[in-house]
Amino acid sequence: MDAAISIDQVTKRFGAVQAVSDVSLTVRSGEIMGFLGTNGAGKTTTIKMLLGFFAPDAGRVRIFGADPVNAAARSRIGFMPETAYYYRYLNLRELLRFYGGLCGLSAASIRARTEQLIPQVGLADAGDRLLAHYSKGMLQRAGIAQALLHDPDLLILDEPLTGLDPLARIQFRDLILALRDQGKTIFFSSHELSEAELICDRVAILKQGRLVWLGSCGDIAGDGGQNLERIFLNLLAPGTPEAPP
Amino acid sequence: MTPCCRQLAALCALSLRELYRRKDVWVVFTLGLLILAPLAAIKPYGIGGGSRHLFEIAQLLIWISAAVIAISVAGRQFPPEFEHRTIYPLLAKPVSRTTLLAGKFLGAWVASVSATGCFYLAYGLFAGAKMGIWFPAVFCQAFALHVGFLTLVTALSLLGSFCFTPTANLTVCGVVVGGMFAIGQRLPEMTAGQPAVIRALAKLIYVAAPHVEFFDLRRRVVHEWGPVGWQVVAAVLLYAVVYSGACLLLAGWIFRRRKC
């Protein structure tokens, strides 16, 4: 199976801060990968490089074999940013029409997609309300809708669970699993270990910009009954030596 | 429609929607009406028929509001995207930064031109009703040149928005435009008696700064002078296009290199 994402010895530094150092990671097509780490571990920075916002200082990233700096390579990615904040003066339908246009979709297909997605993300009766009046969780749902708009093969979600109520989390989980069943690849960063454990096929853990753990959730269950939380604590608690991936 | 056209259309629609939802244009339009309507009704010393003062004030209001709208709309295209982080979902879409910049420019341009077009239409109807001459050639030239002005100012402000903070950009563009209106034409003569350094500096400004005074046909319109040669209009519009193009190229270069 070909790789949806391949990250090859990537390094990124912001002035004195080494945000990402020498990370190599491959996400296989059709799998759900959780990308875990404490605040400031370098998750968002890695994701930005995956989206071609900037190039890595060293190493290279590829999305389905293409450089994401090229616009065409991004047509297969759906992205949901960390802080959901969209144009306040639009309503959800207008927002989706705008993003649909940016994806080069025709007006008819945008309309069809919109009417399908709005109920799917649970905003059926808020589609005509201005985003200025949305709550954080509603904006998060709108973010999922815009990420799915052009039916991408790969979903990159940055902290998709923050701000969602418990019901929304369950809906989100069902949505992600359904998407995987459709053959989509999902790569999402999170703090929510239990949630990640429930839905991920594989998990990567980042610590201070380094990849410190990479394994499948099946391994965890078999690994002497350890759960993800335990691994996480062992790896990331201060004073513990870094385990090799 | 090709995907690229769809992208540009979407960006354009966004800018238009923003401008008209913010209601700035309506406020300006209403303010203009509130200034002009009473003025038009006053018959000084019971002697009616004088209307050039109204035309002059109306033209002045149009120029000021169009410049303010163009500078602020263009200056608002990118900074809020960065500030509110809406730039991230935008950049993640399959759209190149060049297209993004072009679309934003086009959007700001269409927004300012449409607002200014409304002003000119209202003016043309008003002047036509007063004078019985509907949309004379010099008036059409004035609008064409005003569009050139908007093109230049939009590009300038867009470039400025990558170099300065929004308020600083507004100030810089305002000073450049206002200053060039005031002295752009006379800069060499004004500094003729100055030391060589100042003369050289003035010469540099004279050559490089945007000559917005090229686009100003107000006196011809108000005082019913004849139209300008169309080849002159074409030359001035070409100037606007070249200058804007240079600004946009520079802006694109900065934007493509920016790490988001």
Added chain:
Amino acid sequence: MRATLQISAAALTLVGALALGQMLPRVFGDRLPQTAGTSLLDQVLGEARMMISDGMILKADEYYHGGMRVTDCTRAEAHAASSLDLPGSASAHVHEDEDEARPESPPRDLWNWVNTRIHVAEHRHMDGDQAKELIPWYWAAVRLEPRNVQAYLLCASVINHDLGNPSEAIRILEEGIRNNPAVAELEIDAGCIQLNRLRNTRAAQACFESAYAKWAQDRDAHGHADGDLKMRILFYLCHLARQRDDTPALDRYFAEAQALGIRSGSFTAIQKMAEH
């Protein structure tokens, strides 16, 4: 729903603005009368009031010249002439309408080439009825600063001369006199109009006599006085006295004129009238 609301709001504003425009003149009477005094404007603008008011007079002058300041034209036209290497180009400013089709001068630089074609670089004069375009500026000048005597004089002159409405000119001068009771010039102009246009010698006589009295008051108040002004007053008084065949008055005025010691055109005219 939104759109209808916005459209109706716009329509309402339009109607409101028009109504306001119609209402203002009615509220203030059709002439919006002006009175001098310490108004709010005075307190806000202070001395700047006269400067802005004078600026409006300049504006009227620009309008008279087709939107051009004559000083600017002199420069531009002299420039055009000098680049043609005409002899005596420094005095190239000719005070009459010029032909649009002036021979092309070689451009000094590209920007200048554009500017000389885009911007009007010559002037022309308004004629006849068109002068109504000047009135709003004079009107605004005295609304802003009722002590701007020059504005009253110019306004009355334009209305009398170019628009051929002497009685309205008299009304304006009267407003000026009310606001500037100490100024003799306004009454001289009013007298001239009464005399020359309205053929009302009685009213003219009253104007000139009043001007004469004000001139004397001004001299007493300040210790010195404007001799030329008095000469003008005396000229008209002489003229009227001769019309009445009032020789004693004529002689008295002539004596006063001689005492001024100014040998101007007016004096020569007075002398002629007295000798006849």
